[in-house]
Amino acid sequence: MWRVLIVEDDAQMRDFFAASVSRCDRLELAASMGSVGEARAWLDNAKHHVDVVLVDLGLPDGSGLEVIRYARQLHPECEPLVISMFGDEDNVLASIEAGALGYIHKDSTPENVAETILEMKQGASPISPMIARRVLSKYLSMHATRWPAQLQQGPAALKNTASAMGDGQAGRNAPEPVLLSGKEQEVLELIARGFSYAETARLQGVSVHTVRTHIKSLYGKLAVHSKNEAVYEAVKLGLLPSYSSGRAN
């Protein structure tokens, strides 16, 4: 049984999602509430255990993104899903970077809701072609801006830098970039071209499950990257002491 927390300010919508969760015998409603404050308070309680958080982005006292970050921080094992009206790329991408692993449409049927939650717990994350395109270009630009010299020298240089970064040097320079494997890139490209998971899996000669896992791991990497990037930016702005100076002291 997966325990689900629902944060949605529209009471009707909240009830719909709560009912959808309750109807599924593999899911259990942990709690439902309508504001960031209430969510934080609930999450602060160490006794509370949560596996899935359904979060609406537009909350009366703040953004659902805060809830996502907070939940990931206090309950790293939980998997947030964003409730989106349109599944539009800006909001979805921001949510993924905050730590969400998928999104769920407001106009879904009750069966859809439960299905999406369960699929995510089994390792699948939904992705639209437009989001795939954005994720792809985000990765490519990360490569281009962080390692332009290594890119010119070839993939070997990329790998060396990656391992060098791995032993704690990242804080001193740019945030540790997230690498996109060739397979992952191909998958993203096919999805961006409109192919379904099944078609992509067939074209790639892998199982649909593998394709879905790729997507989920990409989401995770993106969130890690964005966190590193935020730290990096903060250090640059002098908001945080840098790792190196911290060690020197």
Added chain:
Amino acid sequence: MPHCSSGFLSFIRLLGVSLWWLAMVSGVQAAPLQLTTAQATIEVDGKVQHFEATLPYVWDWWHRGARGHAEFEMSLPLQDIPKEPWFLYFLRLGNAYEVRLNGALLDSNGDLKTFDRDDYGQIPRLITIPVGLLRQDNLIQVRIRADHARRAGVASPWVGSHAEILPLYDAAYLQRVMGTRVVVIVSLLVGTIALALWWTQVNPTQPSGKQRDPLYLYAALAEYFWSLRVGSVLLESPPLSRFWWDILFIEALGIWVASMLMFSALAVGWRGRFSVVRLQRALAALLIAGIGCAVAAQWGYRGWLTWWYAGLGVVALPFVALYCWSALRNGSHLHRLVAAALAFNLLVGVRDWAVFRVQMTLGGNTLMRYSSVVFGVLLAYIVFTRFREASAQVRYLLSTMALQVAAKEQELQSSYERLELLAREQERVNERTRILRDLHDGVGSHISAAIRQLQSGRASNDEVLHTLRDSLDQIKLSIDAMHLPAGDVTGLLANLRYRLEPKLQAADIELLWDVDLIDPVERLDTVGMRHLQFMVLESLSNVLQHAHASTLRIEARAQGRWVVVRIADNGVGYDTTRPLRKGLLALHERAKTIGAALVIRSRAGETVVEITLA
């Protein structure tokens, strides 16, 4: 600059005083003996006259317009016969001459017989009397050839010792020859500098040919012709025949006057009633007439030349008067200086005219040769002033250039910002129009349809639900269209599939996806993308609602310059020739708007909608 101006004026004053002094030198009387009477024998046109003449004998005074030969016999009684060489000095003698003392030839120059040949009468003559030639009673015989109107004659000679005569001769020679040489050299120098200025000081900002300042040219012309006019004194035998030389000599004066006046007018940008153009025309007419008058004078009609001189005066005098008047009233510094120079030269000219034409003095000197130098000084002043102004301007420009550039940049920046603002505003308006149209055509029509369905009470729950879901799909597609990069046909189709996937699955239609990765189509902007989205959506809706198809094939290919989107189904088909349904009409309309070719082929079992984008 009052200091500078007073200095300049005092310079002019000093120059005038020294010229006056120089003129007076020739009249200084000394101790030696001067012979003032002679027995004259004059021969004009074969007629011979004998009489006692007073010296100096000015030929033109007694024989106006005629030419001839003359012999003068002067007696020179001496009490003591000198033991050293003596000297005989004539201020003027000619045009050709022969001097004998007691029958012995002392000196001769030129051809005594042939008229209008070389003129030796222009400079003072100093003749040595060897020891032993003088007696107690002496006879000096002077024979001359006198051309008409060439200031022929015999000055009253001086006789005396070296110490007595030489100072007189030297003084006359200094003024007549050396002074002239200096004036000629200075004039040639100034003229050449003026010509060089005219040639080199080109206005580079004028693209149409080289634009030069005529001020310098007039100065050069004035100086050159003045040196020719003055320098003729030094030429006993001119480089041209007498006929042409005389014409040139007369014209030189005209050109000098004309150039000086033009120079004066241009130097101050003359805007008086006697305009520069009128002055120029009058002077040009005079110069052309001058040639005729000079020729007429050669043929004996001296009156023509007099009229011509008068004409020169009629043009010059009023102009100078106006010029000086305007200078006095409200003239600039330079204007007053030029006016002073003009007035000064005019006065000197009147004096010279009085000396030569009225008094018919033999051996006098024109003072104008010196006074005209003032114009050379003025030219130098103008050039220096201009140079100083130009340097000051350059320094000013250099010092302000950075500021000006910055100001221009600022101006550019602000106009760029204004443009950008306008463009953004325009973009906002376009975007608003597009969204409103989307709302109207998509969500609006769906929601109103749902309302009608509910009001009629005939529609089932499912039907209303279907309509509302459609309207939500429309909104999603609208939002997607906003995010799609312009021209990305692949993205557009992929996204459409993603949004319609549930419907396709519900309709149990097998989808064959055959979409290539296509480079962005340049002609397709945001609005075009929305139109294309509508067209594909409309085609898919047709398949879903009416075709009863089991397979649907969506293709997109880049074929050279074209991009082809093809939607094919194996449904029942429809008659494309029938009066077009509303949906098909809209399809054609949108295709036309984005400049796409639309082909619809349909028969039972196969319907193809083909959109070709250029």
